[in-house]
Amino acid sequence: MSDSIIQKVADEFRALSEPQGNARPPAGPAPAAAEPVGNGAVHGEPFVSPHPYATVLHDRRLAAEAQGLARRDTLLYLNGVTKSFDGFKAINNLSLVIQKGEMRAIIGPNGAGKTTMMDIITGKTRPDKGEVFFAGDVDLTHHDEAAIASMGIGRKFQKPTVFESHTVEDNIRLSLAGPRSVLGALVHRKDRAERDRIETILETTRLTARRKTYAANLSHGQKQWLEIGMLLAQDPELLLVDEPVAGMTDAETEETARLLREIAQHHSVVVVEHDMHFVRALGVKVTCLHEGSVLSEGTLDKVSNDPKVIEVYLGR
Amino acid sequence: MNRSIRWLLAGLAFVLFVAPAVAQQAADPAAIVQKFGGKQSYDDTEAVISELARTGDANVARALRALRDGDLYWRESDEAVFIGKRKGDDYEIFDPMTGEAAGTVPRGEMQKVRVKNSIRNAVTTALGSLTLGADSAAQRMRAAETLFSEADPEMIEPLDAAIASEEDAGVKARMEEARASAVLVSDRPAEEKAAAAKILANRADRESLTMLTRFAGATDDPVAKQAAEAAIVAIQNNIAFWNQMQNVWYGLSLGSVLLLAAIGLAITFGVMGVINMAHGEMVMIGAYTTYVVQEFIRTNAPGLFEYSLFIALPLAFLVAGAVGLVMERGLIRFLYGRPLETLLATFGVSLILQQAVRTIFGPSNREVGNPDFMSGAFDLGLMSVNWNRLWIIVFALVVFAALLAVLNKTPLGLQMRAVTQNRKMAAAMGIRTPWVDAMTFALGSGIAGIAGVALSQIDNVSPNLGQGYIIDSFMVVVFGGVGNLWGTLVGAMTLGIVNKFLEPFAGAVLGKIVVLVLIILFIQKRPRGLFAQKGRFVEA
């Protein structure tokens, strides 16, 4: 923990001393992801000040403005994010933008950094450097998991993690959006609105019949759905869904794809998945990660025909 | 004290100047030795000693040494004095002057010549005066040392004479220091005292500091005073330096004890995740094995006593390892994946083992002796280094290195690491995981047993032995970082040194409390210990 703080201080220091480094976003070394955002204005007017520090300040102001422009309408904005574990770069200068209301599929071979990316977005892991913004201007690197979850980013894990000692209903009840104070929970009363909400979610996730079952006794697919139900209960702006159909039957996979499309009507969703059939069934824009950075992006057909992608998937 | 100085003086003068000439005319020493016989008061004994010292006959040294060591006896029937050596229920007796054997006598017929500390001191002084002129440089050295601490102005002249005829440089230096200490308290001129202060400043130990301080307070002469004060500052700096060194040394030594106690736990707890509350009892079993080995050697092969620890080491490893093996097979293996439950079960085992040892060996302390190479100390500057502490440090490091080698270089170590990292995968690769578990636990327990051999040299061997180390061991492993042997090493040494640097200021109790609080605070900063396992699979 202290490491990351030190790291952060060091980064800030570096940002101070070399403003035209990673502080200027899409002009950085990984422009691939930043197509939709224009920033020609910054490049257009070189600024020379008689005083070096004034130059620094000016550059930083411009950089900030550029960022603000770039981020304004995004829901999730990752820029130049890097994270390494013991020298291994799990995420390497990753830049990724999700628009509001978008549903995005992320594919990539094992070790491409998908899970680490999720960890960074949800606050479990702090990046070594780079920016992570939510809803335009919330810097996610400054918040912990609980705060990020409360802001409206929900996450479903690769391995379904539900509260096995609780019933399906209680799992959802604990996840319902609402105050998160401890003493509030102590004096909490179940009310009509809460029951209705739970009812809706149970129906959406096809778990109504199992509402009193302990989560431990659910089948694998049901646990996946329960976890998605818990996500819905949080009513998040953005859902991060990690391999939702791993280990599912074809029928279940179909059903899950339908469920996700349904959800995507009211939420932004990022799905990480291996299963190409499933991704095709989703029918959304696809980003392919490789070795911690974006390899290709576009429709599934475009991505799957990209020679770089073909090389990564087939070439080894 | 004063009286003994006077004998010493007398003896010294005698030996140096008169003895060679008049020795033949003096009273027969053998007859004087016989005066030790019969019931007598300590004062009587002391008088006989001084009488013997006055003979100046080096032959009486045998009887005096026997007296000091409590080996001098007199026969009840005729009050004749002999040197006695116990042999079963009898004494073998020897002539006090010649050392010739004089047969065996039942114990009941002999009475010991009673001694106490003041008698032993008198004997030492007498022996000193008798042997100052002796050929042995070591004995002359000892005499000079004695004179140094006595610091008697009347000794200046005899010392001058001795210095003049001394050939051994080392002894000569000691004699000069002795002379300087005497000069300081004499009424010699100030310049001479200033010179003496310089000599003492070069000696630079606590005794010379005391003398100089006393002198600086007493003298009126500005020159001598200044010299003394300069010397005092120099000595104080020297002492302060060596005090720090001493603290480091003590810290390392305490650290090595902690390391020994914790290193087995670093395996059973650190590597296997078993919260082994019976770890201390494994250490205890090792210590008791040492006891049994020594008892066996004492009765059957006394000559092997010096090697008893080396014999005990493998046995302790095997015995404690076997107990560990039984524990693992019978208990722990049912509890993998439930670390907190191993705490309860092993706590139960620790109670049972403690009571078992209490039942078998009795509740009181057992005697484990130190072989000669583990006894005594030597001086390094102003710091005294105990042989047993030194060997324990060396031993702890050797055990650490060996364990590291086992883990990193042997097939067993490879399999162990494989099993702890991914049990299922290891099993799929054909590793017999139950066997590896059993061996790992036995190894950890065996190492604890080995630690017990070393700890038996400095601590009680009692059923409570393990209890004293268990908490500290867990602190060390957790502080260092679970699952990392290097963490255990650094953790143990750090805690040892911090503790020893705190002790002089805070006292033993507060020092320990502070260390505990520091550990608690440290864990806040690094919740996984000093050498935390890193990587993205470690759950935050």
Add this chain to the structure above:
Amino acid sequence: MRSAITWMQKTAAAATITAFSLSGAHAQDTKPSGEPIKVGILHSLSGTMAISETTLKDAMLMLIDEQNKKGGVLGRPLEPVVVDPASDWPLFAEKARELISQDKVAVVFGCWTSVSRKSVLPVFKELDSILFYPVQYEGEESERNVFYTGAAPNQQAIPAVDYLMGEGVERWVLEGTDYVYPRTTNKILEQYLKDKGVAAEDIIVNYTPFGFSDWQTEVSKIKEFGSAGKKTAVVSTINGDANVPFYKELANQGIKATDIPVVAFSVGEEELAGIDTGPLVGHLAAWNYFESVDTPENKDFIKKWHAFIGNDDRVTNDPMEAHYIGFNMWVKAVEKAGTTDPDKVIDALPGIEQANLTGGTSKMLPNHHITKPVLIGEINDEGQFDVVSETDDLVPGDAWSDFLPESKKLEADWVDLKCGNYDTEAKKCLGDTMAEKSN
């Protein structure tokens, strides 16, 4: 549970009878009959204090067995009731209550540490029973229900210091474990030494925790203190477990008894059994009894002990002798009172005399302490002590030290004053000791 106790006792009794019939020493005089008189034994058999207390339990079993052979008490047999308070102080109180209320014992022999005594004290007062306490302690106490057969500070510490002063000691290290016995003893000694003209800078007092095992720094401090040119001695009130590492460290740092002698008040034959005494020869201990004392009574006692325990290597020590004296005094008092009723026995006890094992006759005093000889012994290489000094007369135990300002004015007398803490200045009994008994 009851049957389990009887079973235990039967086994114990059978074992002892076998032991004695083998030794063939006794022809039974009269066979005791009738309802047995129960004697409670309250010594820790597990936990940290088991190391010292287990022996006392065995000693008591032996004494009771002996007495039964001699015809019991009042013609009735004695029956020991053994419990294990497990070195757990509140458990001492619980077990004491159980012994008195449930087992209805006539008397209890037990406790070692001060805290265990303090813990059971209210129980004995409340239930009005008798406790014999066999261990040297800090004094500052005299209770109607307790008889102190161990040494008070004036029966151990002060004569020891006197002896060392006679040997030319001028500088003093008072080294102790941090609990009430060393604290009080050192306080008394400090005052005593200052009264004798020892300068404040020639005394250091130092405390270490229980079970302290790393003595390096402490011992080197002593060494440094002792290198000042004056003859230095250590007065050790170090408790139990910490002693072995302390002595081992002394030996290793080369401190010989001839340089800096250590006189200990808590180190006896039992403690030395765990140490190689070769390097310790000449260090001292002050007690009221040593196994090496050469008297017929002592020889007899040691012989019986070895026969009873079935091991010739087991040593005897001072608290065992205290139990020997205490037990025999109780027997005499019961015979004198003609009943085991605690109130009558308590009244009968002061004035009872009993030959001790060192050749004198100890007497129970009105303050519930006894008269004892004080012996100073030097450790020899056989793990025994050679007596080097002995007080001329028996020293009466003083409940309230004259060297503590607060207790100087206090006096204990349960015969005339009926008070354990009588203020001789205000001429009244302090606290509620009196009040409680009078209503």
Add this chain to the structure above:
Amino acid sequence: MLLARFLGPRVWILVAVILAAAILVPLANLALPPDHALHVPSYLVPLWGKYVCYALLALSLDLVWGYVGILSLGHGAFFALGGYAMGMYLMRQIGSRGVYGNPVLPDFMVFLNWKELPWYWLGFDQFWFACLMVVLVPGLLAFVFGFFAFRSRVTGVYLSIITQAMTYALLLAFFRNDMGFGGNNGLTDFKDILGFPIQAASTRAGLFAASCIALAIAVLLVGWITRSKLGKLMIAVRDAESRTRFIGWRPQYVKLFAFTVSGIMAGIAGALYVPQVGIINPGEFAPVNSIEVVVWAAVGGRGTLIGPVIGALLVNYGKTVFTAAAPEFWLFMLGGLFVFVTLVLPRGIVGTIDHGWDALRSIRRAKDAEKDESGGDAQAVPGPAE
């Protein structure tokens, strides 16, 4: 009452039994003649009172261990601190009845030559102040310790070991005579509480009843907490701490709440314990004592309301019986019991019964071909994960 449905009949039976004991035991002790068959001898009342205090302590540990998964090896510290706060009040009540007759200073301060009462002893002559401290001191320690430890995400064995370090440090500190808490001897020789003589049978009976009532309240309190949404959250934290974070909860505050409440409960147990056993000394801080509490809870069944209570009563009753019946062998029995329980009854006595009952029920349901196979009682959940 709402709680009735909430807690289930078994808990109410337990509460009823405890409250019945609170009334009947004192009655049987005071009102019945000594030769009556149902008479409870006076010596048993404080003994049972002690068990009840231990039961409360075990329950407090269960709240953090059984429900939140924090294995505290330092709960004895809170117990002892509560005990010391009460002991200080009792010491002040002695007044001039001490052996030196000093009206203000306790005896141990007099013979250590203290001239005046240290500041932290002020106020303890008032019962209300002592009661406040009984709650405040352990509560504050638990809060501060918990705040830092949980904020830093110290978990699992690391947390267990530092709780042990905490109680060990306190043990050493309270051993020091310079601390002004009586050193190794602690506080003892109490005379009266609220004006009642502490050794009187009626006072003892009153204390016993008070302990029972405290235990009953604690059972209800823990029942209420664990059956509330917060209780479900606690179990969620116990089973999957990081998951709770990703749905927006801050598990550190959940833990802190449980730890603080638990510390206060332990403190109250200690305060009730001291007047009944008549002594408080640093031995109560010994790490081994804290481990024993864990054992009681484990034997009875953690994660249940009844388990720790039954475990504490059973183990301590066994200790009382065997230390007298088999003084040389009782440690074998105690040690054997721990091994047996962990091997054969990993859920503890109550947990095992529950589990068996649950399994039985699900078999029956399976026979009925019912799709819903779950049980109703939240206690019968699958065994707590570590």
